[in-house]
């Protein structure tokens with residue numbers, strides 16, 4: 001008996017000192033290096049990597065059902081948004097998962113800390129040598145050829161077999177950074193304003209060549225009267241050191257909104273070491289555009305510029321993760337969030353795309369409308385690029401957010417750069433199946449083999465995105481891109497929410513089930529134009545939904561009626 005006890009104790013001691021090697025299983029891998037990057041060599045073994053690990057969430061299907069229930073106008077639960085705690089219950093990992101991952105980390109001397117309110121994301125730092133061993137990875141240096149930017153990535157990684165079902169993903173591993181971001185260029189100073197006879201008497205003639213807030217008010221019927229409910233808020237995402245300039249906003253309002261105080265402004269929120277310096281030289285085209293077409297359109301809706309710093313960011317969506325976890329941690333996040341950044345879906349790991357998409361579902365379930373620009377490369381993706389098959393953008397392929405495409409001219413037609421198409425990651429959600437199948441039937445065999453007919457189709461809606469006048473660094477100029485369209489549509493949603501809040505009604509929250517049902521007739525269907533790319537004519541716009549301008553652009557009076565105001 002005694003000997004036996006001693007033997008068991010000894011074995012246990014050996015086990016504690018040197019864990020048995022676990023059997024490993026490939027968890028994520030990419031077939032090749034994304035276009036534009038080259039392998040430059042092994043990563044320095046002592047370089048410390050800041051990694052994040054997502055635990056498997058306990059009930060994403062339950063979250064999706066809850067989201068649809070509160071977002072579908074015909075549902076008995078419509079508008080009954082969830083609390084922070086109710087949402088966290090769906091995504092918090094199971095105690096088993098937490099224990100399994102903690103044990104693995106403890107075995108390897110890793111200290112991790114929780115970085116999300118529900119405890120489903122952990123962060124930890126280890127050198128390349130340890131990361132290669134821990135994850136059966138081959139972290140190497142990859143160089144983006146056009147910009148020279150380097151990043152440390154691996155083309156595959158593994159986790160212990162017994163952690164399958166507990167670990168969702170480790171990042172950054174196979175997701176590559178987006179070297180360009182998505183920035184609209186200042187394309188030209190404002191053009192002379194010729195006398196043009198337009199179809200609608202209400203729209204100023206100058207709008208044919210230069211879009212200002214008055215043009216949008218006339219085109220879409222957006223009211224100029226101030227919002228009244230201070231708890232109804234609008235968030236504007238700021239990334240990649242794009243700063244929103246107060247003086248530029250003041251000049252913009254003085255010139256284009258003389259009916260409201262030129263001191264009307266926004267509040268700043270920061271994370272990851274974000275800031276918002278105010279020298280004219282640091283004014284960002286994207287940030288100024290986003291702030292001028294929210295503060296300048298959603299009259300007196302309290303607007304927040306959320307500046308995400310570069311502390312944890314090498315351009316591979318860390319900022320997207322952090323801003324979402326930041327907002328999920330707030331007890332009352334802004335009811336609308338507009339973001340004019342994104343990248344091609346094929347640069348991102350499926351697991352990461354899925355995780356971020358679930359984060360948008362979490363915010364949607366809490367009553368937040370999430371809007372993103374669809375991209376500026378037509379069917380070629382976020383920016384014009386070489387391609388043989390169409391490149392859907394992220395997060396527009398996620399079914400739990402609202403993707404905004406662009407129009408041009410008066411009367412409006414599709415902007416040819418407006419990205420749209422079909423996700424390869426996310427299946428088509430049922431709320432859009434009727435609208436999308438009508439389009440596909442009419443399309444016939446055009447572009448066959450170049451896109452995924454069963455994928456989530458985007459954009460959902462559109463707004464003006466060309467010849468939009470802004471002020472940057474004190475200079476007036478015109479910009480174009482779906483970056484213009486997202487803040488404009490978001491402002492319309494915020495004004496509708498203001499009306500709802502004034503009547504004690506809940507905000508619109510996740511918009512798509514409404515937009516594709518009772519909301520569709522409240523949008524101006526854009527039926528002309530197309531979005532060429534990849535050596536094709538792209539998709540044609542037409543009657544009903546299309547992958548260029550979605551269901552169309554806002555008609556404020558009709559939208560008001562559709563939401564019951």
Ligand SMILES: *[C@@H]1O[C@H](CO)[C@@H](O)[C@H](O)[C@H]1NC(C)=O
Nearest residue numbers: 193194195196197198199205
């Ligand atoms: C605009 O319409 C008016 C009246 O219909 C006409 O007299 C005028 O010539 C038109 N101007 C242009 C630039 O077409």
Ligand SMILES: *[C@@H]1O[C@H](CO)[C@@H](O)[C@H](O)[C@H]1NC(C)=O
Nearest residue numbers: 423424425426427452454455
């Ligand atoms: C097409 O979309 C479906 C549904 O999302 C997906 O399962 C499939 O993998 C996609 N096909 C390709 C080739 O990406």
